[in-house]
Structures are given as C-alpha cells and as structure tokens.
Amino acid sequence: MADIMSDLSSGGIFVIQGVPGTELDSATAASIRESQPGGFILFGRNIKSPEQLRKLIDDLRSLVHHEPIVTIDQEGGRVSRLKEIGSEPPSAKQLRDKGDLSLIARHGALTGQLLRHFGFNLDLCPVLDISFDDEADNSLKNRTYGRTPEEAIPNVRAFNDAMRAEGILSCGKHFPGYSAAGVDPHHELPRINRTRAELEKTEWLPFRALLPQLDTIMMGHAVYPDLDDSLPPASLSKRVITDFLRNEWGYQGCVMTDDLDMGAMINYCDFATSVRRALEAGNDLMLLCHRTELIREAAKVLSELPSAVTDPARERVHALQKRLVQPDEFSLTKFKALDDQVMRLRIDTLGREAAAQRSTDDGKRSPVELF
Numbered sequence: 001m002a003d004i005m006s007d008l009s010s011g012g013i014f015v016i017q018g019v020p021g022t023e024l025d026s027a028t029a030a031s032i033r034e035s036q037p038g039g040f041i042l043f044g045r046n047i048k049s050p051e052q053l054r055k056l057i058d059d060l061r062s063l064v065h066h067e068p069i070v071t072i073d074q075e076g077g078r079v080s081r082l083k084e085i086g087s088e089p090p091s092a093k094q095l096r097d098k099g100d101l102s103l104i105a106r107h108g109a110l111t112g113q114l115l116r117h118f119g120f121n122l123d124l125c126p127v128l129d130i131s132f133d134d135e136a137d138n139s140l141k142n143r144t145y146g147r148t149p150e151e152a153i154p155n156v157r158a159f160n161d162a163m164r165a166e167g168i169l170s171c172g173k174h175f176p177g178y179s180a181a182g183v184d185p186h187h188e189l190p191r192i193n194r195t196r197a198e199l200e201k202t203e204w205l206p207f208r209a210l211l212p213q214l215d216t217i218m219m220g221h222a223v224y225p226d227l228d229d230s231l232p233p234a235s236l237s238k239r240v241i242t243d244f245l246r247n248e249w250g251y252q253g254c255v256m257t258d259d260l261d262m263g264a265m266i267n268y269c270d271f272a273t274s275v276r277r278a279l280e281a282g283n284d285l286m287l288l289c290h291r292t293e294l295i296r297e298a299a300k301v302l303s304e305l306p307s308a309v310t311d312p313a314r315e316r317v318h319a320l321q322k323r324l325v326q327p328d329e330f331s332l333t334k335f336k337a338l339d340d341q342v343m344r345l346r347i348d349t350l351g352r353e354a355a356a357q358r359s360t361d362d363g364k365r366s367p368v369e370l371f
Contacts, residue, residue, distance in 0.1 A: 009036035011303030016041050018289040022048045024059050032063045035299040038317055039069025041289055047084040054330045057119035067321045071122040074111055077142050078359040086339040088358050090349040093142040098349050101158045106345050108159035112166025114338050119327035122169045126156045128206040130179045138181040149205035160213055167325035174220030176234050177203030181222055185264040190222040216254045221264035241282035254320045256285035275301045284313040
C-alpha cells in the first residue's frame with residue numbers, strides 16, 4: 001500500500017483539484033492524503049461564510065506534506081468567487097471603461113489582501129485576452145482589460161503588479177488567446193483561424209509585455225490550425241507550449257491547463273488521454289475542478305510517465321511552491337474592513353446607484369464555472 005501511495009503522490013503533484021462542498025467529507029480527505037495533489041482550487045460552491053472558508057483552506061493544507069497551491073478565480077464582476085460572502089469587485093470591463101489606472105491598482109491590491117487573508121496564494125488572473133467584440137459569446141464577456149493591446153497592457157500591468165505586491169501570485173490567461181473564438185470552450189472546442197503573424201500583432205502582445213511578471217500561464221482549450229496543423233487543442237499541443245512559449249519565448253514559469261472538465265476537452269478525448277498528453281505537451285499543472293473523483297486516476301496516469309517528461313515539470317512546480325506566501329492570521333474584523341474597501345472601489349468605479357446592482361450571466365450561467 002505504501003508503494004501505491006508513493007506512486008500516486010508522485011503524479012498527484014501535477015494536479016490542482018477542486019473539492020465538492022463547504023467542508024471536507026471523509027472520502028475526499030482520504031483521496032487527498034493518498035494522491036497528495038499539488039494544490040486546490042475553490043469555487044462558489046465551497047464558500048458559505050468567512051470563517052468556514054478559512055477553516056476549509058486550513059483543513060486542506062493540513063492534508064498534504066508540501067506547501068500546496070491554493071487558488072481561485074477572483075477577477076472581478078461575474079467571475080468573483082468571494083462575492084458569495086462579500087462585495088462584488090468591479091469587472092475588468094467596468095474598470096477599463098472608467099479609464100483610471102489608480103482604481104485598477106486598488107483592485108489588484110485589495111484582491112491580493114483578501115486572498116492572502118483567507119489562505120490563497122495564487123489567483124487565476126489576469127485575463128490577457130483582447131476583446132474583439134464585447135458581446136461575443138466566447139466566455140470573455142466583461143472580463144477583458146482592453147479592446148486593443150495598447151489599451152489592455154497598462155491596465156493588466158496595474159492590476160498584476162499591485163496584486164503581486166501583496167504576495168499573491170498571478171496567472172495570465174488564456175494563451176494563445178480566446179479573443180477570436182466563436183464559441184464558449186466551457187461547452188465546445190473553438191477553432192481559431194488566426195495566423196501566427198496575426199496573433200503576434202495583437203493577441204500575443206499583452207502576454208509578451210507581461211511575461212516576466214506572470215508567475216504562471218494558463219493554456220486555453222482551442223484549436224489553432226496555423227500553429228499546429230495536427231489540430232490538437234493548444235492545451236495539448238507541444239508545438240504551442242514547448243516550442244513557442246518555452247523555447248522561443250523563454251518562459252520558465254509554470255504552465256497549466258484550463259479546466260480539463262470543460263466541454264471542449266470532454267468532447268475531444270478521454271480523461272486519461274487528456275491528462276497524459278497535457279504533461280507531455282509541456283504543461284506542469286492540470287486543473288481538475290469538478291470530477292474530483294478522478295484524482296486517483298489522474299495521479300496514476302501521471303506517475304507512469306517517463307522521468308524525461310516529469311522531471312522538468314516537477315522542478316518548475318517545486319520552484320513555484322518555494323514562492324507561495326503563508327496565510328495571514330484570520331480576523332473577521334479585518335475581512336469586513338477589506339470588504340468595505342471593495343464596496344468603496346465599486347462605488348468609485350460605477351457610481352453609487354450602479355454599484356448596488358450585481359452582475360449577472362444573463363441567464364446563461366455555465367454548469368462548469370467560468371475561468
């Protein structure tokens with residue numbers, strides 16, 4: 001049994017997994033102890049109260065023998081998991097349209113302070129995609145900091161720098177860019193017929209500009225025929241991840257997949273194949289957000305890959321772990337004070353009347369939560 005557990009934990013380090021509810025059940029706890037995942041991602045389904053959230057994170061941390069990644073999607077607007085227990089920060093689009101970099105920097109700083117207070121150490125943002133159409137149904141609505149690279153870059157940098165100054169690591173997403181996607185990858189696999197030259201002139205400029213300040217990068221689930229004519233999703237493409245992002249651009253940070261539970265991936269190949277191909281392509285971390293019962297299978301598949309594949313990824317994960325910040329001491333009073341500042345930021349961005357209205361998904365909420 002000890003050997004089996006050792007094998008699973010050797011593969012589990014490459015997985016960031018979700019958890020089912022607001023507290024740990026015995027089966028989930030046993031699975032975590034056995035597979036020793038690299039980290040955890042939390043969603044609205046995991047958040048009931050400030051005290052409960054901090055306890056859940058402390059409990060998760062106690063189950064692994066290493067410093068775990070504890071992450072969340074806290075962007076602002078509709079993709080704000082902490083609005084379950086507090087105020088909703090303004091969205092990237094709302095801040096973009098206001099046109100005040102100081103407000104964006106405040107958003108980044110407050111985001112970092114809130115996340116650290118609860119025990120998070122990595123935020124799955126900023127979104128670096130460009131908005132070609134603010135109304136497009138491609139998962140990016142209200143989540144982009146610019147309609148052009150020139151607009152996006154200073155906005156994203158203001159948020160990213162301020163959040164990282166509070167100790168929270170960042171994740172640039174969604175490489176190589178969802179901007180031209182015609183469908184939502186939460187449901188379908190987009191085919192993006194942009195040439196490399198077009199991507200270099202537009203979608204890739206924010207990634208290149210922010211590259212030294214991106215602690216991790218998230219790969220999008222979309223096909224780019226001009227980048228890889230074998231037509232895999234970019235998240236499974238060695239050509240895109242290893243050849244372009246690592247070898248040509250020189251990126252040495254951790255690369256992670258978008259959620260392997262999204263429709264784009266479930267409909268493309270079976271689970272074991274997606275996990276295996278993700279690591280082989282050059283990803284270091286795989287997001288397994290909803291089908292958490294598959295963590296053992298994922299850990300087993302990954303543990304069986306050759307050391308030539310696993311060793312470089314393990315080194316990058318370990319390097320990231322050394323930079324993870326420790327949680328602050330929890331205080332409900334401090335949380336309430338930070339939440340008051342989030343509401344003040346919302347009012348300063350939107351005005352008092354508009355700030356009273358929370359965002360919606362226009363009745364189109366995905367069964368797989370947005371990334």
